[in-house]
Amino acid sequence: MAELVMFARLLLSPLLLILSSCGPGGTTYSNRVDSNGHDVLYSKARVKDGVARFECKASDSGSCHYTLYPDACAGKADCTLAPLQRFSVARGQTRQIAGLDAFRVCVGTDARALRADCAPATDDSKAP
Template sequence: MSRFIALLQFLLALCGCSVGGTTYSNRIDSDQEQLHSKVRVQDGVARFDCVESSSGACHYTLYPEACSGKADCQLAPLQRFTVASGESHQVAGLIDFRPCVATTAAALAADCQPAAATKAR
């Protein structure tokens, strides 16, 4: 059913109809690392912009919305992918997800903290 809704939203967008959207912005600015990422979800299409990353890439892990902020969530990530600094990546059909982003490819838990640190708590 969720794929049908995403497809319907996508088709409406092609016709010029928009049903709102959500934007996520992440920033890390420390002596060790810099990261600036924007994620825009609208009309069934998510656009991931890696604006800047000190490592040269933004590493995304997408979790179901039900896991939002829960370090002990047992649901698997929906997707993992990397976007080069200054580049964008689009995914159609994503709904009800939360993005986690980091400068390294280390596994992130659903609370967007490194998985090893989450297990140590």
């Protein structure tokens, strides 16, 4: 039975990938942090035709704090390019921004600055 389930997953994975590329276009970013089934942070961003829509679905602090970096910085902690934008969206609210195209989304529950790899810019946990 386990082999049958694994075989079905193997066959369905490429099909789902193909079907997802047949959608209406655009790019979706999803960031979710949960603890014991509770969403500490849940954010979605969708970009289509140069318009980005940011939705703060859940945040323990009451807001999702976004930092957007150029796509060239993706995953690079030492990226020297400045963030494109920094802003907050209240839980349950959305914000639309026109003119955005290739960018990297970093989001957190507090207003601390985030590096291009989405880690906090300063690590306060090592302070005495």
